[in-house]
Amino acid sequence: MAYLTVGFPTVRMLPDLARGCVDGGVDLLELGIPFSDPLADGPTIQHASERALAQGVSPSLVLRQVEGLRRHGVALPIALLTYYNPVVHHGVRRFCRDAVAAGADGLIVPDLTPEEAMELTAAARPEGLDTIFLAAPTSPRERLARIVRVSVGFLYYVSLTGVTGARRMLPSELQRHVRVIQGMTDLPVCVGFGV
Numbered sequence: 001m002a003y004l005t006v007g008f009p010t011v012r013m014l015p016d017l018a019r020g021c022v023d024g025g026v027d028l029l030e031l032g033i034p035f036s037d038p039l040a041d042g043p044t045i046q047h048a049s050e051r052a053l054a055q056g057v058s059p060s061l062v063l064r065q066v067e068g069l070r071r072h073g074v075a076l077p078i079a080l081l082t083y084y085n086p087v088v089h090h091g092v093r094r095f096c097r098d099a100v101a102a103g104a105d106g107l108i109v110p111d112l113t114p115e116e117a118m119e120l121t122a123a124a125r126p127e128g129l130d131t132i133f134l135a136a137p138t139s140p141r142e143r144l145a146r147i148v149r150v151s152v153g154f155l156y157y158v159s160l161t162g163v164t165g166a167r168r169m170l171p172s173e174l175q176r177h178v179r180v181i182q183g184m185t186d187l188p189v190c191v192g193f194g195v
Contacts, residue, residue: 001026001027001028001029001030001079001190001192002021002024002026002028002029002030003030003031003032003045003081003192004017004018004021004029004030004031004032005031005032005034005045005048005049005052006031006032006033006034006052006057006061006062006065007034007048007051007052007053007055007057007061008034008048008049008051008052009051010055011052011055011057011061011065014065014068014069015068015069015072015074018069018072018074019072019074022074022076026076027076027077028076028077028078028079028190029069029074029076029077029078029079030078030079030080030081030108031062031065031066031078031079031080031081031104032045032048032049032080032081032082033057033059033062033080033081033082033086034048034049034050034052034053034057035049035082035083035085035086036049036053037083037085038083039083039110039111040110040111040158040193059082059086059087059089059090059095060090060098062080063098063099063102063104064102066078066080066099066102066103066104067102067103069103070102070103077105077106077153078103078104078105078106079104079105079106079107079108079130079132079153080099080104080106080107080108081108081109081110082107082108082109083109083110083111084109084111084112084120087107087109087120092119092120092123093123095123096120096123096124096127096129097123097127099127099129100127100128100129104129105129105130105153106129106130106131106132106152106153106154107120107124107129107130107131107132108132108134108156109131110134112133114133114146114147114149114150115146117131117133117150121150121152124152125152130152130153130154131150131151131152131153132151132152132153132154132155132156133147133150133151133155133156134147134156134157134158135147135148135155135156135157135158135181136157136158137158137159137173137177141180144180144181144184145184148181148184148185148187151185151187153187154187154188154189154190155181155185155187155188155189155190156190156192157177157178157181157189157190157191157192158192158193159174159191159192159193174191178191
């Protein structure tokens with residue numbers, strides 16, 4: 001899974017960047033909707049979001065870009081990463097409907113817990129939009145069970161505590177944690193943050 005912030009370095013470059021990901025063998029494209037107040041984004045994605053926002057990138061523009069990628073033959077799954085505020089501002093049902101109409105397959109909302117996601121999952125499921133939730137190294141087994149129950153498409157495992165960004169080393173217990181989750185679900189487990 002490759003991550004691209006839509007609008008970085010420019011909006012016009014997205015088709016070329018996406019094509020490079022496809023040609024490089026990516027299985028899934030994660031497109032970030034820039035947001036001014038991120039919780040989970042480290043300095044690299046924060047910088048990319050600032051640049052994108054300065055160019056006027058909005059959720060609606062991102063959805064138009066997804067449509068453009070589909071028109072240009074990008075067929076691999078696309079998951080949108082956004083915070084919940086832009087979804088609520090757009091209208092939860094409308095956002096889900098518009099995302100699917102544009103060609104998105106899934107939605108990752110890092111600041112939305114499964115306990116608070118009923119409105120989103122109720123709007124996403126009838127549209128066929130996967131809702132992908134995050135599990136962390138600090139998630140106890142009962143919480144993992146809840147995350148597994150509500151996730152659709154795949155489960156996103158956050159490899160470390162903290163924010164996104166490349167690290168020299170991943171935690172030694174990473175494989176063990178992933179195996180525990182794999183034992184709880186048939187969903188694919190994607191590892192992110194720090195990778």
